[in-house]
Amino acid sequence: MSNEHTVKSYEEELRYLIDSVIKMGSLTESQLVDSMDAIIKVDKDSIDKIIKSDDEINKFRSKIDTQIMTLLVKRAPMAIDLRETISSLKISQDLERIGDLSKSNAKKVKPLPLDLPEELLGNLKRLGELVIKQLNDVLDSYVNKNYDKAKEVWEKDEQVDDLTYIAMESVIDFLSKDKKNLDFSTHLIFATKNLERAGDHITNIAESICFLIKGEYLKGSRPKGKVIEK
Amino acid sequence: MNEIKIKSKNLNVYYGEKQALFDVNLDLNEKEVTALIGPSGCGKSTFIRCINRMNDVIDICKVSGNIEIDGVEINDKNLDVVSLRERVGMVFQKPNPFPKSIYDNISYGPKIHGKGETKSELDEIVENSLKKAALWEEVKDRLDEPGTGLSGGQQQRLCIARAISVNPEVILMDEPCSALDPIATAKIEELIDELKKTYTIVIVTHSMAQAVRVSQKTGFFHLGKLIEVGKTEKIFKNPDNKMTQDYITGRFG
Numbered sequence: 001m002s003n004e005h006t007v008k009s010y011e012e013e014l015r016y017l018i019d020s021v022i023k024m025g026s027l028t029e030s031q032l033v034d035s036m037d038a039i040i041k042v043d044k045d046s047i048d049k050i051i052k053s054d055d056e057i058n059k060f061r062s063k064i065d066t067q068i069m070t071l072l073v074k075r076a077p078m079a080i081d082l083r084e085t086i087s088s089l090k091i092s093q094d095l096e097r098i099g100d101l102s103k104s105n106a107k108k109v110k111p112l113p114l115d116l117p118e119e120l121l122g123n124l125k126r127l128g129e130l131v132i133k134q135l136n137d138v139l140d141s142y143v144n145k146n147y148d149k150a151k152e153v154w155e156k157d158e159q160v161d162d163l164t165y166i167a168m169e170s171v172i173d174f175l176s177k178d179k180k181n182l183d184f185s186t187h188l189i190f191a192t193k194n195l196e197r198a199g200d201h202i203t204n205i206a207e208s209i210c211f212l213i214k215g216e217y218l219k220g221s222r223p224k225g226k227v228i229e230k
Numbered sequence: 231m232n233e234i235k236i237k238s239k240n241l242n243v244y245y246g247e248k249q250a251l252f253d254v255n256l257d258l259n260e261k262e263v264t265a266l267i268g269p270s271g272c273g274k275s276t277f278i279r280c281i282n283r284m285n286d287v288i289d290i291c292k293v294s295g296n297i298e299i300d301g302v303e304i305n306d307k308n309l310d311v312v313s314l315r316e317r318v319g320m321v322f323q324k325p326n327p328f329p330k331s332i333y334d335n336i337s338y339g340p341k342i343h344g345k346g347e348t349k350s351e352l353d354e355i356v357e358n359s360l361k362k363a364a365l366w367e368e369v370k371d372r373l374d375e376p377g378t379g380l381s382g383g384q385q386q387r388l389c390i391a392r393a394i395s396v397n398p399e400v401i402l403m404d405e406p407c408s409a410l411d412p413i414a415t416a417k418i419e420e421l422i423d424e425l426k427k428t429y430t431i432v433i434v435t436h437s438m439a440q441a442v443r444v445s446q447k448t449g450f451f452h453l454g455k456l457i458e459v460g461k462t463e464k465i466f467k468n469p470d471n472k473m474t475q476d477y478i479t480g481r482f483g
Contacts, residue, residue, distance in 0.1 A: 003476055003481040003482065004481065005478060006481065006482065078478040079467060079469055079474075079475045079478055079479050081479045082466070
C-alpha cells in the first residue's frame with residue numbers, strides 16, 4: 001500500500017489483518033515441515049504436537065474471519081483495500097486446508113514401521129521439500145507483494161505434480177513386491193496425495209496474491225504435470 | 231453499452247479568474263446512471279450545471295468547449311434555454327418544493343411548458359409523475375396540502391416527481407440524498423434504478439457506496455480535471471489511476 005489512510009485506525013485494522021495472515025502462514029509452514037519430518041524419520045512422538053498445532057491454525061482462521069467481517073461492515077473497503085480483504089479471506093481458507101492435510105499426514109505416521117527403506121522415502125522426501133519451498137515462496141511473495149514470484153510458484157506446481165507421480169510410482173513398486181506392505185503403503189500413497197493437494201492450495205494462494213496485486217486473475221490454465229493427466 | 235446521450239468536449243469553465251474545469255472530455259450514456267465523485271470543489275457540480283446551462287445565471291461564469299446532447303451543441307447562443315431545461319431536469323442537495331400544494335408543485339412545470347391543457351390532462355400528469363417517483367400512494371389523499379409539509383425524503387421524491395412531470399430526457403442529481411436518512415436514501419436509490427429505464431441520469435455523490443449501488447459508469451474529478459472515467463465496477467475494484475485509488479480508499483480527500 002502506498003499512502004496511509006486518512007483514518008489511522010483503518011490503516012491499523014488492515015495492517016493487523018495482513019499480519020494475522022502472515023502469522024497463520026508461518027504456523028502452517030512450520031506444521032508442514034514438522035509433519036514431513038515426522039514421516040521421514042517415522043517420529044511417532046511428534047504426532048500429538050502436530051495435531052495440536054492444527055488447532056492454533058484453525059483459531060487463526062476464525063480470528064481472520066472476524067477481522068474481515070468487522071472491516072467489511074466498518075469500512076466498506078474499496079479497490080486495493082477490498083482486494084486485500086478478499087484475498088486475506090481466500091488465503092486463510094487455503095492455509096487452513098494445508099494445515100488439515102499436514103495433520104492428516106502426521107496421523108499417517110502411526111501405522112508406519114520404524115525401518116522404512118530409503119528407496120521408498122526418497123521421492124516422498126523430495127516432494128515434501130518442494131511443497132515446503134513452494135509454500136515458503138508464496139508466503140514471501142505475499143509479504144513483499146511480489147507478483148512475479150507468486151506467478152512463478154503458480155507455474156512451478158507442474159513440478160509438484162510430476163514429483164507426486166514419481167513418488168506414487170515408487171510406493172506402488174514397493175507394494176507390488178510384497179503384499180504384506182499393503183497397509184502402510186496405502187498410508188504413504190495418501191500422504192503423497194495430500195502433499196499434491198497442499199500444492200494445489202499453494203497455487204490458489206498464488207492466484208489470490210496475483211489478483212490482490214493487479215486486480216485481475218491469472219489468465220489461461222496453469223501448466224499441469226503428469227499426475228493430473230493420469 | 232448504450233448510446234452516447236451527452237458528450238462534453240474540451241469543456242472549460244471559469245468563475246472570473248478562477249478556472250473550475252479543465253478540458254473535460256466525458257461521454258454519458260443514454261438510459262444509464264453516471265456517478266461523478268471527487269473531493270469538494272473538484273468541479274463535479276460545475277460539470278452537471280453545464281448540462282442544463284445553470285451556470286448562465288452566474289454573471290462571472292464563462293464556459294468554453296462543447297456540450298452536445300444527441301449531437302446538438304447546447305452552448306449555442308440561439309438555443310432556447312427554457313426548452314433545454316425542459317429536456318434536462320435537476321434535483322438538488324436539499325429538497326426545495328415550492329411553497330404550494332403537492333398538486334401545484336407537480337403541475338407547475340407542465341403548465342408553463344404548455345403541457346396538459348385541461349384539468350384532466352394535468353391530473354393525469356400529476357398522478358403519473360407521483361407514481362413514477364414512488365410517492366403517489368403516500369400523498370394521493372392529500373394533494374392539496376403544502377409540499378413543504380412532507381418529510382425530507384418525501385419532499386425529495388416530490389422534487390423528482392416535479393422534475394419528471396415535464397417528461398425530460400436527462401435528470402441531473404446533485405447529492406440528492408445528502409440530507410436524507412438511510413431509509414429515505416434507499417427509497418431514492420431504488421427510484422433511480424427504476425428511472426434509468428426511461429431517463430439518462432447523472433448523479434453527483436460523496437458516498438462511494440451510493441455511487442457503486444446506483445451507477446453503471448463513474449467519473450472521478452480532482453481540482454477541475456476529470457482524472458478517470460470507466461465502468462463503476464472497474465473504478466471501485468481496480469482503478470487505473472493512483473489518485474482515484476487514493477480517493478476512493480480514503481487516503482486523501
